[in-house]
Amino acid sequence: xxxxxxxxxxxxxxxxxxxxxxxxxxxxxxxxxxxxxxxxxxxxxxxxxxxxxxxxxxxxxxxxxxxxxxxxxxxxxxxxxxxxxxxxxxxxxxxxxxxxxxxxxxxxxxxxxxxxxxxxxxxxxxxxxxxxxxxxxxxxxxxxxxxxxxxxxxxxxxxxxxxxxxxxxxxxxxxxxxxxxxxxxxxxxxxxxxxxxxxxxxxxxxxxxxxxxxxxxxxxxxxxxxxxxxxxxxxxxxxxxxxxxxxxxxxxxxxxxxxxxx
Amino acid sequence: xxxxxxxxxxxxxxxxxxxxxxxxxxxxxxxxxxxxxxxxxxxxxxxxxxxxxxxxxxxxxxxxxxxxxxxxxxxxxxxxxxxxxxxxxxxxxxxxxxxxxxxxxxxxxxxxxxxxxxxxxxxxxxxxxxxxxxxxxxxxxxxxxxxxxxxxxxxxxxxxxxxxxxxxxxxxxxxxxxxxxxxxxxxxxxxxxxxxxxxxxxxxxxxxxxxxxxx
Numbered sequence: 492x493x494x495x496x497x498x499x500x501x502x503x504x505x506x507x508x509x510x511x512x513x514x515x516x517x518x519x520x521x522x523x524x525x526x527x528x529x530x531x532x533x534x535x536x537x538x539x540x541x542x543x544x545x546x547x548x549x550x551x552x553x554x555x556x557x558x559x560x561x562x563x564x565x566x567x568x569x570x571x572x573x574x575x576x577x578x579x580x581x582x583x584x585x586x587x588x589x590x591x592x593x594x595x596x597x598x599x600x601x602x603x604x605x606x607x608x609x610x611x612x613x614x615x616x617x618x619x620x621x622x623x624x625x626x627x628x629x630x631x632x633x634x635x636x637x638x639x640x641x642x643x644x645x646x647x648x649x650x651x652x653x654x655x656x657x658x659x660x661x662x663x664x665x666x667x668x669x670x671x672x673x674x675x676x677x678x679x680x681x682x683x684x685x686x687x688x689x690x691x692x693x694x695x696x697x698x699x700x701x702x703x704x705x706x707x708x709x710x711x712x713x714x715x716x717x718x719x720x721x722x723x724x725x726x727x728x729x730x731x732x733x734x735x736x737x738x739x740x741x742x743x744x745x746x747x748x749x750x751x752x753x
Numbered sequence: 754x755x756x757x758x759x760x761x762x763x764x765x766x767x768x769x770x771x772x773x774x775x776x777x778x779x780x781x782x783x784x785x786x787x788x789x790x791x792x793x794x795x796x797x798x799x800x801x802x803x804x805x806x807x808x809x810x811x812x813x814x815x816x817x818x819x820x821x822x823x824x825x826x827x828x829x830x831x832x833x834x835x836x837x838x839x840x841x842x843x844x845x846x847x848x849x850x851x852x853x854x855x856x857x858x859x860x861x862x863x864x865x866x867x868x869x870x871x872x873x874x875x876x877x878x879x880x881x882x883x884x885x886x887x888x889x890x891x892x893x894x895x896x897x898x899x900x901x902x903x904x905x906x907x908x909x910x911x912x913x914x915x916x917x918x919x920x921x922x923x924x925x926x927x928x929x930x931x932x933x934x935x936x937x938x939x940x941x942x943x944x945x946x947x948x949x950x951x952x953x954x955x956x957x958x959x960x961x962x963x964x965x966x967x968x
Contacts, residue, residue, distance in 0.1 A: 560870055586876035597871035601889050610885055611875035663875065 505714060508536040511667055511698055512557060517566035519552055519722075526552050527563070528722040534667070539699045541709040541730065544719035545745055550702045553719070554669045557700070558589040571666050587615065590660030594672040596652045598644040598659070604631065605640040608659045615663070623662075630658040634688050650681030654688050661692075668692065670701040704749055710734065718742045757937055761928045765938075768924025769945055775910045775920060778842050780903055783849020790854030792883065795861050805854065812851030818912055820844050825916045841913045845906070852902050860895040861887055893964065900957035904950045911946075921945060 512534040519527035527549050534540055542550040555561040557568060559575055559582045568575045571588045575581050599607050608627035612618045618626070631637040634654040636647075644652050653673055660668060670689065674682045686708050693699060693712040703709065709716055709730050716733040718726035720741040726733065737743045793805035812820065824844040828835055864887060872882040892899075914923035925942035929935040 558874055560873060583876050583878070586874060589874070591871075591874035593867060593871065593874075595865075595867055597865075597867035599868065599871070599886055599890075601893070602885075610881075611877055614878070614881040614885065615876045659875070 505535050505537045508538070510534070511536045511538075511571055512700075513567075513569040514553075514557070515567045517553070517556060517568070518564045519549075519556060519561060520564050526722050527556070530566070530722070530724060532717070532724070534698065534700065536666075536698055537696050538714050539693050539697075539712050540701070541713040541716045542700060542702045542719060543704060543706075543709070543716065543745070543749075544725075545741075545748075548719040549722040550717075550719045551671050554591075554671055554700055554702055557667075557669060558586050558591060560591075583615075587663065588666045590663060590665035590668045592653070592656050592660055592668065592670045592673045594675050596644070596649070596656045596676070598652055598656055600644050603641055603643055604636070604647070604655050607644065607655060608662045611659075611663055627658070627662055630661040631655070633661070633691075634658045648681060649677045650684045653677065653681075653685045657685075657688055657692075667698040667700065670699065670703065672702050672704075674703065674705060706734070706749060718745065720745075757928070757932055757934060757941070761932065761938075762941075764928055765921065765924050765942065765945065768919055768921040769949070771919060772907070772910050772921040773949070775841060775845060775913060775918075776903070776907045779845030779849045779910075780906060782842065782846035783853050783906075786846065786850035787853030787857060788888075790850055791857035791861060794854060794858040805858075809851045809855045809858075812848055813855065817844075817848055817909055818915060820848055821912060821916055837913075837916060837918045841916065841918050845910065845913070848909075849902070849906055852905075853899065856895050856898045856902060857891060860891040860898075863894065864890055896964065897957045897961040900953055900960065904953050904957070907950055907953070908946060 510533055512532065514530060514532040517527050517530040517532075518525070530549075530553060532540075532553070542554065544550050552561055556563050557570065559568075568585070570585045573581065573584045573588065575585050598604075599610070602610065605624060605627050608631060609620065609623035612623040612626055613620060628637060628640065631640055634657050636651055636654050636658065639647055639651060639655070644655065647655065657668075657673075673689070674685050677685060682705070686705060689699070689701070689708065690712055699712075701708070701713075713730045715727060716730050717724050718733065718737075718739065718741075720739075725739045726737065726742050728738075733742070734746065737746055790805050790808060793801045794809070796802055796805070821841065821844045824847070825837070825840045828840055828843075868886055868890070869882070872886045877886070910920055911922035913920055914926065917923075919927070921942060925938050929938040932938070
């Protein structure tokens with residue numbers, strides 16, 4: 492664990508940075524269900540945000556809106572100066588800046604680990620295979636899984652697969668990484684290796700938005716914790732404040748639930 | 754009255770040759786058009802989806818025999834002067850494309866949603882998403898059903914006899930009419946069909962087992 496006063500230091504270090512993600516008045520409906528209600532979110536370069544909240548609160552939906560895996564009804568989304576509009580080009584432009592890691596890994600099972608990593612480099616960035624493989628090896632090495640490069644995903648453990656998924660996203664050299672409950676599908680003994688990888692990324696200054704219930708991780712690397720319930724951000728504060736002094740009743744109840752299990 | 758001898762047998766093998774050729778042509782043609790139908794069926798554009806759905810419904814909802822008649826006589830009535838070969842090939846290709854298109858549509862849609870989401874998140878475009886992610890997985894899953902359809906198609910070519918196309922079944926009929934031994938002749942024809950289709954069925958179930966082990 493880092494020093495106790497770290498959150499404020501962390502905050503200072505990024506508060507002047509450029510704005511990387513700007514969501515304004517996001518509204519999302521699933522049929523008659525109002526999943527996101529006028530949500531605003533600004534993320535600066537280098538910032539690390541932890542999104543938490545009860546299931547169905549809209550936290551996954553929110554980060555999935557950032558790279559347009561979910562269509563929004565209204566509101567605006569800007570990532571690295573690029574705004575998503577109806578045009579497919581604008582969506583692709585944003586997706587190139589955003590890496591995503593899913594709860595269930597979503598590796599391509601018919602491709603080897605290395606090919607999982609090189610595919611987008613070759614098809615989206617048009618990089619030739621040898622150079623793409625070089626880049627892929629660099630990031631596989633960074634998540635300490637280079638030795639598995641020639642295996643298929645099914646031959647790896649869950650934790651290893653998730654680290655490959657992280658490497659695959661990193662290969663595109665995104666400006667921001669989105670993590671959608673990256674450790675929820677893992678056996679307990681594999682959670683640490685994935686969290687350690689994410690902490691490594693944080694230490695290198697990666698901008699991150701993590702939907703997670705790993706409160707130790709939130710405390711250690713988060714600049715801000717956002718607590719969501721019923722499609723709204725109810726609380727937005729530093730991790731230490733959030734854990735010490737939650738304001739909202741829903742947040743207190745949520746923390747009671749979570750901490751009882753840890 | 755003749756006995757069944759080698760000339761008769763060779764005549765049946767001539768018929769077999771056309772059966773095999775017609776199967777191959779309609780399977781390849783049906784595969785190419787069927788792929789387009791499957792992609793159209795899962796297209797994001799509603800109208801394209803509907804046209805593909807109508808095409809599939811049309812060919813799945815009417816008897817193959819009727820399709821043969823309509824195309825064989827229909828093309829002639831529209832004063833296209835084409836021979837039986839071309840007409841029959843067109844009919845079977847259309848038939849196969851509807852069924853293969855629907856089989857592949859099913860396996861494409863059976864892929865986990867996460868595969869598409871991961872491709873989207875990596876900014877892969879439509880072509881790469883289909884060529885590199887969706888089709889390799891979907892076609893692999895569909896192999897047993899695809900081979901099953903190929904077996905159906907092989908046997909289905911016997912219907913082409915009805916418009917005067919001399920394939921294996923029609924050849925059997927001709928030989929039988931000559932030597933008046935229908936039981937013997939059609940018995941042999943049946944055995945030839947069996948040894949044509951049986952290996953395909955075995956290959957299909959072998960692949961099915963292998964694929965289920967792979968998961």
